[in-house]
Amino acid sequence: MKPSIPKGTRDFSSSEVAKRNYIFNIIRHSFENFGFQPIETPSFEKSSTLMGKYGEEGDRLIFKILNSGNFLFEKNTIELPDSYEKIKHNSLDDLETSEKIELNKFTNRISTKALRYDLTVPFARYVVQHQNDITFPFKRYQIQPVWRADKPQKGRFREFYQCDADVVGSKSLVQEVEFVQLYDTVFSKLGLVGTTIKINNRKILSGIAEVIGASDKLIDFTVALDKLDKIGKEGVVKEMLEKGISEAAIEKVDPLFNFSGTNQDKLVSLEEMLKDSEEGIQGVNDLRTVVNMIEELGLTSATLELDVTLARGLNYYTGAIYEVAAPKGVKMGSIGGGGRYDDLTGIFGLKDVSGVGISFGLDRIYLVMEELNLFEAVELPKPKVLFMNFDESQSLSKIKAIKELRNNNIKSELYPDVAGSIKQQKKQWKYATNREIDFVVTDIENGTLVVKNMKAGEQFNCTVNELINKLQ
Amino acid sequence: MKPSIPKGTRDFSSSEVAKRNYIFNIIRHSFENFGFQPIETPSFEKSSTLMGKYGEEGDRLIFKILNSGNFLFEKNTIELPDSYEKIKHNSLDDLETSEKIELNKFTNRISTKALRYDLTVPFARYVVQHQNDITFPFKRYQIQPVWRADKPQKGRFREFYQCDADVVGSKSLVQEVEFVQLYDTVFSKLGLVGTTIKINNRKILSGIAEVIGASDKLIDFTVALDKLDKIGKEGVVKEMLEKGISEAAIEKVDPLFNFSGTNQDKLVSLEEMLKDSEEGIQGVNDLRTVVNMIEELGLTSATLELDVTLARGLNYYTGAIYEVAAPKGVKMGSIGGGGRYDDLTGIFGLKDVSGVGISFGLDRIYLVMEELNLFEAVELPKPKVLFMNFDESQSLSKIKAIKELRNNNIKSELYPDVAGSIKQQKKQWKYATNREIDFVVTDIENGTLVVKNMKAGEQFNCTVNELINKLQ
Numbered sequence: 001m002k003p004s005i006p007k008g009t010r011d012f013s014s015s016e017v018a019k020r021n022y023i024f025n026i027i028r029h030s031f032e033n034f035g036f037q038p039i040e041t042p043s044f045e046k047s048s049t050l051m052g053k054y055g056e057e058g059d060r061l062i063f064k065i066l067n068s069g070n071f072l073f074e075k076n077t078i079e080l081p082d083s084y085e086k087i088k089h090n091s092l093d094d095l096e097t098s099e100k101i102e103l104n105k106f107t108n109r110i111s112t113k114a115l116r117y118d119l120t121v122p123f124a125r126y127v128v129q130h131q132n133d134i135t136f137p138f139k140r141y142q143i144q145p146v147w148r149a150d151k152p153q154k155g156r157f158r159e160f161y162q163c164d165a166d167v168v169g170s171k172s173l174v175q176e177v178e179f180v181q182l183y184d185t186v187f188s189k190l191g192l193v194g195t196t197i198k199i200n201n202r203k204i205l206s207g208i209a210e211v212i213g214a215s216d217k218l219i220d221f222t223v224a225l226d227k228l229d230k231i232g233k234e235g236v237v238k239e240m241l242e243k244g245i246s247e248a249a250i251e252k253v254d255p256l257f258n259f260s261g262t263n264q265d266k267l268v269s270l271e272e273m274l275k276d277s278e279e280g281i282q283g284v285n286d287l288r289t290v291v292n293m294i295e296e297l298g299l300t301s302a303t304l305e306l307d308v309t310l311a312r313g314l315n316y317y318t319g320a321i322y323e324v325a326a327p328k329g330v331k332m333g334s335i336g337g338g339g340r341y342d343d344l345t346g347i348f349g350l351k352d353v354s355g356v357g358i359s360f361g362l363d364r365i366y367l368v369m370e371e372l373n374l375f376e377a378v379e380l381p382k383p384k385v386l387f388m389n390f391d392e393s394q395s396l397s398k399i400k401a402i403k404e405l406r407n408n409n410i411k412s413e414l415y416p417d418v419a420g421s422i423k424q425q426k427k428q429w430k431y432a433t434n435r436e437i438d439f440v441v442t443d444i445e446n447g448t449l450v451v452k453n454m455k456a457g458e459q460f461n462c463t464v465n466e467l468i469n470k471l472q
Numbered sequence: 473m474k475p476s477i478p479k480g481t482r483d484f485s486s487s488e489v490a491k492r493n494y495i496f497n498i499i500r501h502s503f504e505n506f507g508f509q510p511i512e513t514p515s516f517e518k519s520s521t522l523m524g525k526y527g528e529e530g531d532r533l534i535f536k537i538l539n540s541g542n543f544l545f546e547k548n549t550i551e552l553p554d555s556y557e558k559i560k561h562n563s564l565d566d567l568e569t570s571e572k573i574e575l576n577k578f579t580n581r582i583s584t585k586a587l588r589y590d591l592t593v594p595f596a597r598y599v600v601q602h603q604n605d606i607t608f609p610f611k612r613y614q615i616q617p618v619w620r621a622d623k624p625q626k627g628r629f630r631e632f633y634q635c636d637a638d639v640v641g642s643k644s645l646v647q648e649v650e651f652v653q654l655y656d657t658v659f660s661k662l663g664l665v666g667t668t669i670k671i672n673n674r675k676i677l678s679g680i681a682e683v684i685g686a687s688d689k690l691i692d693f694t695v696a697l698d699k700l701d702k703i704g705k706e707g708v709v710k711e712m713l714e715k716g717i718s719e720a721a722i723e724k725v726d727p728l729f730n731f732s733g734t735n736q737d738k739l740v741s742l743e744e745m746l747k748d749s750e751e752g753i754q755g756v757n758d759l760r761t762v763v764n765m766i767e768e769l770g771l772t773s774a775t776l777e778l779d780v781t782l783a784r785g786l787n788y789y790t791g792a793i794y795e796v797a798a799p800k801g802v803k804m805g806s807i808g809g810g811g812r813y814d815d816l817t818g819i820f821g822l823k824d825v826s827g828v829g830i831s832f833g834l835d836r837i838y839l840v841m842e843e844l845n846l847f848e849a850v851e852l853p854k855p856k857v858l859f860m861n862f863d864e865s866q867s868l869s870k871i872k873a874i875k876e877l878r879n880n881n882i883k884s885e886l887y888p889d890v891a892g893s894i895k896q897q898k899k900q901w902k903y904a905t906n907r908e909i910d911f912v913v914t915d916i917e918n919g920t921l922v923v924k925n926m927k928a929g930e931q932f933n934c935t936v937n938e939l940i941n942k943l944q
Contacts, residue, residue, distance in 0.1 A: 003521060003597045003820045006585050009514035011598055013605070014612075017510040033878045035855040035885030038489040042481035042631055043515065043587075043617065044535075049475060063516075066536040066583050068621035110582070111538050113478050115515075125475045126483055133485070135906040137888055140486075145515065149540035159514055172888035174867060181875070296868055297875060348475045383507040395646065396768055403653070403769060406505045413507030416609055416644035434607040 008158030022378045026189045031141040041122040044113045061148045064111040115147040119164045128348035136169030166357030176320045177293045179358045188300040191374045194327035195302045200310035207280015212249035226309040233257045263291045263306045318342040326368045335364045385412035386437040392418045397444045401464045480630030494850045498661045503613040513594040516585045525593045533620045536583040587619040591636045600820035608641030638829030648792045649765045651830045660772040663846045666799035667774045672782035679752015684721035698781040705729045735763045735778045790814040798840045807836045857884035858909040864890045869916045873936045880940045
């Protein structure tokens with residue numbers, strides 16, 4: 001039986017590891033350059049830390065770890081709770097509260113630990129647990145894998161990395177400006193020219209809800225408006241009416257249907273539209289501060305776009321909302337996102353700590369860079385110089401030469417087995433070709449190396465020091 | 473309720489992450505310098521890949537992941553197998569084979585995936601699964617966490633990193649020389665002067681068993697001999713006799729009791745002692761090749777020591793055996809180990825692939841370096857320059873200056889919130905002190921920064937460019 005790995009997981013070959021590390025290193029370097037400091041949390045947390053933090057859908061997607069030892073109980077049958085029977089063909093939503101508690105107790109008997117589902121909840125737990133050792137405002141970054149029992153599909157895996165930067169303990173808009181700069185910096189360094197950093201503010205959305213007199217219909221409204229490109233104004237209005245938003249309300253926000261022009265134009269429109277909503281005006285002012293600062297500072301390769309339909313994570317973001325779109329022409333969902341949440345650590349008992357943060361989607365960034373051929377600069381992990389092993393009597397001299405090369409940080413190696421035949425010599429040449437080695441040393445005599453430049457196809461003689469000088 | 477993490481796991485603060493990365497980077501750089509290429513495997517594997525590969529003790533220490541969805545079955549009670557009842561108060565060893573199979577089936581119904589227990593078995597699985605894409609000999613390295621449900625204690629955790637380098641598809645002794653060099657290189661670069669790289673060979677141990685006519689008593693013999701330092705020759709001989717090794721047999725290997733002198737002296741002794749064992753003599757020749765080459769090449773800071781009591785992993789190593797001891801004076805178990813195994817991939821159906829590899833114990837290396845104060849060179853992740861935020865009207869000029877500094881890779885940040893009072897200004901100074909910031913900019917006016925050197929306590933004025941030049 002051929003061995004294989006669980007669905008939704010991946011092996012990474014050397015060149016894949018090298019390309020992924022190239023992205024990680026640029027993100028890490030930029031995070032630190034912006035003053036963020038790294039932390040790491042365990043791969044698994046207590047179930048009580050994670051459960052109930054991601055909604056019922058999230059709870060279901062958390063990988064639980066079986067208690068070690070005798071995880072079941074004293075008698076030799078287990079009665080499953082009725083609730084267990086019930087969820088076999090229904091959703092968790094159909095359970096009564098008491099049934100949920102019962103099911104939860106049952107699960108706890110066999111599992112009390114679970115794999116990290118995201119980096120935000122463990123970070124909140126970390127902040128509360130270590131609050132006395134942390135200097136606030138706390139600017140932390142975290143680059144670690146997370147696990148989700150999601151249905152695997154293209155670009156969606158059961159094990160994947162998140163790269164998060166967050167600031168907690170400050171409500172300053174300066175941070176919101178910095179995150180725009182941080183996105184621009186990372187994507188520019190990656191050579192990913194032409195990304196669009198979309199920005200919105202929860203207060204704008206609340207203001208719209210207030211103006212149309214329908215706070216409960218905000219999501220319906222936003223979802224409909226988001227389709228403007230595809231179904232036109234007529235289609236959007238039809239959908240809004242169907243959802244029970246009144247004609248008079250739609251009238252009030254009419255400018256949203258022609259929402260084009262510069263960010264400044266949009267701000268003027270919004271200000272007029274939301275003039276009767278205090279919260280809405282606050283949102284306009286917040287966004288204007290960010291837009292103005294970014295106009296003063298300039299961006300290297302990204303464009304900042306005020307997008308009033310942007311509503312990701314609407315249920316927990318309370319201020320700025322970010323999302324980054326890949327360069328036009330590349331078919332890919334968002335490659336980054338984030339926002340401000342005013343009560344990050346409240347779930348663990350520490351009140352009034354505001355946080356704002358962004359995340360980079362490594363796997364999608366990887367796919368986009370692959371499509372745009374942006375990995376050419378990545379040095380693949382292979383030796384620069386391979387010493388052939390045709391003659392055992394030369395082994396020691398060759399190993400000595402290799403030591404010198406390595407001392408000068410020139411990756412090199414000796415083919416391990418001595419070739420006892422022409423066939424085995426051919427095997428060594430094939431190895432050099434397969435690994436795309438640049439320089440092959442066939443012989444060494446009295447300190448002179450016989451070197452073949454594999455790309456140019458030419459051969460030359462030199463000393464070890466000459467080779468070092470040539471390759472440095 | 474104060475949040476906490478599962479026992480045996482750890483949070484890492486910024487300075488801990490920085491120090492750990494310092495070690496990782498040196499190991500990674502050296503691995504690549506020696507021609508090893510990275511791979512990564514998923515955090516969890518199919519249970520069938522892992523179970524049965526580490527002995528029964530190992531199987532018990534593997535963390536199993538609960539099947540997602542409806543992991544139990546169609547009716548609402550589960551009958552536990554009799555074997556389950558039996559292991560509640562006994563060990564797995566007490567089960568009949570049929571009971572083990574039954575228990576295994578039961579476990580499979582609730583769990584089919586498990587967290588990686590080490591890097592060697594997933595590597596073997598990788599080699600077999602990707603054998604058509606791999607160029608042999610395959611020199612791979614892998615730096616990833618592993619998980620074990622072991623009883624946590626000082627220096628032993630339930631989640632910890634392994635750093636492995638292995639070569640598969642070659643039986644050459646050149647590799648065994650290279651691993652000695654690799655250990656010496658890494659520990660020298662870490663500043664860990666005075667490590668002892670102990671080396672032995674399975675064939676020597678087999679030879680001894682042959683000579684004393686007791687292949688089945690080899691482990692008893694080695695364990696007793698290992699106590700020579702503590703209980704003296706008399707004590708060791710007593711223990712050997714108790715274990716049923718004959719006086720005549722002990723006589724034959726008498727030189728082992730005075731096994732001192734240089735590695736060459738030891739080789740001469742061994743050659744004489746093992747002259748009647750073909751395998752033993754082969755072991756002497758192998759070790760001599762390695763010892764001679766290392767004498768020719770020299771080591772930077774480590775000492776190579778032939779240690780005939782070294783028997784770690786005796787059940788799977790077939791050739792060289794390595795272990796590294798921390799510098800004398802530091803109380804710590806081995807900080808590295810490895811060896812040759814002749815049938816790494818056989819368990820997955822690919823026969824006759826010989827492997828040899830070594831591992832670095834990150835957590836122990838960390839503890840040793842901490843004890844010896846070897847982390848002074850590590851740059852902690854914090855901004856070099858902090859801009860105070862006392863006057864909102866200066867924000868934009870300060871953010872512009874920060875952008876210039878960052879473009880020149882000088883980590884810097886603006887304190888996010890504007891100080892509206894003396895008390896809030898003090899908070900910013902406290903922040904600078906707590907984070908041990910080197911340079912604080914209080915004001916910017918007409919392009920001139922007012923900078924305070926926090927270490928020297930002195931204040932000076934300069935332009936952004938002058939500050940960049942000063943700090944680069």
